[in-house]
Amino acid sequence: MPSASPAAPAIRQVPAFITISLALLMTSVDSTIVATVLHALQRGLDTSINWAGWTITAYSFGFVLMLPISGMLSERMGRRRVFMASVVLFTLASLLCGLTDNIYLLILLRALQAAGGAGFTPSATGIVVDYFGSSRDRAVSLFGSIFPVGAMIGPIFGGLFVTYWSWRGVFFVNVPIGLLILWMAWRYIPADPVRERQAGPRLDYPGLGYLGVCLLAGMLATSFLGERDVAAGSAQVLVPGLLAVLAACLFFRHIRRVKHPFIKPHLIYGESFGVVNLINMVFGGITIGAIALVPLYAGNRYGIDALGSGTLLVAQGIAAILFSLTCTLAIRRTGYRLPLYIGGTIIALGMVLLALPPAFGLPPFLWLTATAFLVGVGTGTVNPASRNAGLQLAPNHAATLAALRTLAMQIGTITFISIVTMVLSVSHDPGYSQAWVYGIWALVVLAALPLVAHVPEHKGAW
Numbered sequence: 001m002p003s004a005s006p007a008a009p010a011i012r013q014v015p016a017f018i019t020i021s022l023a024l025l026m027t028s029v030d031s032t033i034v035a036t037v038l039h040a041l042q043r044g045l046d047t048s049i050n051w052a053g054w055t056i057t058a059y060s061f062g063f064v065l066m067l068p069i070s071g072m073l074s075e076r077m078g079r080r081r082v083f084m085a086s087v088v089l090f091t092l093a094s095l096l097c098g099l100t101d102n103i104y105l106l107i108l109l110r111a112l113q114a115a116g117g118a119g120f121t122p123s124a125t126g127i128v129v130d131y132f133g134s135s136r137d138r139a140v141s142l143f144g145s146i147f148p149v150g151a152m153i154g155p156i157f158g159g160l161f162v163t164y165w166s167w168r169g170v171f172f173v174n175v176p177i178g179l180l181i182l183w184m185a186w187r188y189i190p191a192d193p194v195r196e197r198q199a200g201p202r203l204d205y206p207g208l209g210y211l212g213v214c215l216l217a218g219m220l221a222t223s224f225l226g227e228r229d230v231a232a233g234s235a236q237v238l239v240p241g242l243l244a245v246l247a248a249c250l251f252f253r254h255i256r257r258v259k260h261p262f263i264k265p266h267l268i269y270g271e272s273f274g275v276v277n278l279i280n281m282v283f284g285g286i287t288i289g290a291i292a293l294v295p296l297y298a299g300n301r302y303g304i305d306a307l308g309s310g311t312l313l314v315a316q317g318i319a320a321i322l323f324s325l326t327c328t329l330a331i332r333r334t335g336y337r338l339p340l341y342i343g344g345t346i347i348a349l350g351m352v353l354l355a356l357p358p359a360f361g362l363p364p365f366l367w368l369t370a371t372a373f374l375v376g377v378g379t380g381t382v383n384p385a386s387r388n389a390g391l392q393l394a395p396n397h398a399a400t401l402a403a404l405r406t407l408a409m410q411i412g413t414i415t416f417i418s419i420v421t422m423v424l425s426v427s428h429d430p431g432y433s434q435a436w437v438y439g440i441w442a443l444v445v446l447a448a449l450p451l452v453a454h455v456p457e458h459k460g461a462w
Helices: 013-036 038-044 049-077 079-099 103-117 120-131 133-164 174-188 205-225 235-257 265-269 273-292 294-302 306-311 313-334 337-355 364-391 395-426 430-454
Strands: none
Touching: 013 038, 013 049, 013 079, 013 103, 013 120, 013 133, 013 174, 013 273, 013 294, 038 049, 038 294, 049 079, 049 103, 049 120, 049 205, 049 395, 079 103, 079 120, 079 174, 120 133, 133 294, 133 306, 133 313, 133 364, 205 235, 235 265, 265 273, 273 294, 273 337, 273 364, 273 395, 273 430, 294 306, 294 313, 294 364, 294 430, 313 337, 313 364, 337 364, 337 430, 395 430
């Protein structure tokens, strides 16, 4: 296959793709495996479910802040260098997460772990675009089948670790995998061309600060609101809430005024880019958050143990993988809009059934497995189209666009998980409350379907 550029060195595509896929798989597993061990983690560190839930939220928070930065660094410093540095940071943070005995330190280390994982997607996408030539659209689409694998095996391993070892195992398992990825990257990914290390505009630290304060303050307000002994009108809720709104206003004002903003305004809400970001947030990010909490839902509503609830997502993962692969092969003929319409509708249907009690005489485990499978069909159908819809608009900035796509998805995940953990912390029947959340979310997905008509259509390779 031809390379993306005459200056790009040759690459062994299969082992290189396996290398970057392992890294994406590792971070995907970590985004779901922790949800399975929340109860064990809560007991082990003697904390509330609200603060235990922050181990998931902090992971998403680290992603949100570091994704645009890692995309920019990948463009300037080189894909391989950023990729390997990210693996080192992720692996080291995982080791420290497994060793800590303090919930607040664990939350901080989870954000650091996510900062490392945030570098995987932009650098991996850049490597594929640079070296995979005319096959790059299909190679990038295959990324959509990697994340469901992580969503599938993460909860299984989480259940196994809790049952036969400790919640700490969900972090320790990353260490040998990270070391293997480092060795493979050193051997199979070519050194970065000199052109990738050229200087560019300085990083927009004020913009980064405004966004960070907005997200962190918003999550703090939500977290305190979820505590039983904190009133909605208390200073603990109002102060960070108002600070989040102020920081958001300053962020959007700032990026419209500076020459080289942290995130360019048109990439957030501009024509074509804006609607693609919304699609990624609604159909991707929030749905990921909803699926990540299915094991917790199974335990709260039906009393299914950690090992059993962890295996629930196997069907979802298998469905997402199969349909992602199928749509990857078909997307050059179907274009982007048809898979988005079909996948979004199936996601909404799956969420409705997930909220309803078991029917047709099925036991809860089989009912949840079937509904998770249906959601997997929807996400697998959506993934290739939503991933390529943004990249084909500006393939020369693939790393940055890949970072922004994941950024939109992570914001959706943060929003959903923060709201759900808040609701559960004040609910007398957490399982029933979470069922209502799933039902409401199905309506939101259906309401978002008209957005698909504004997604830029494209058929064939790009």
